[in-house]
Amino acid sequence: MIEYQGYFGRIEFDDSADIFHGEVLGIRDVITFEGRSVEELKQAFRDSVDDYIEFCTERGEEPEKPFSGKFLLRLGPDLHRRVSAQAEASGKSLNAWISERLEESSAS
Structure with a gap:
């Protein structure tokens, strides 16, 4: 598990593609991220959460929080x-x- 700004992600490793990939848990929207190294994966997770929050703001919507x-x-x-x-x-x-x-x- 990884956490950023109250969002939690599950991480898996795809051996055939030699890449880490993950998905944010606990919300209806789909937020995914991937990276070849742990640091790249962490940055992709943070970027994906930031992009999601920014996208919601641009649409005038409240970003869904995973836990109320x-x-x-x-x-x-x-x-x-x-x-x-x-x-x-x-x-x-x-x-x-x-x-x-x-x-x-x-x-x-």
Whole structure:
């Protein structure tokens, strides 16, 4: 993974073409980039993100951001009941409690 201005890219290596290529993740628009070296790939990623933002600005559109900070989570009723009880017992909202658990999990 690579990150620039809040955009994340996935990188793959094409052995037959001897080139790195990547795509920005988490948005509906398609932003791709490629390079023969790591530095060339990083620069192509940054240039592609900058070009995307500039293109959106020229069209008077807001560039899509990959993550809004909101996501829908579906749980089975029993798990929903258990985590709600744990959140309540800790004096936290369900959202705050789940956010803390995710933060702890992503730190390891």
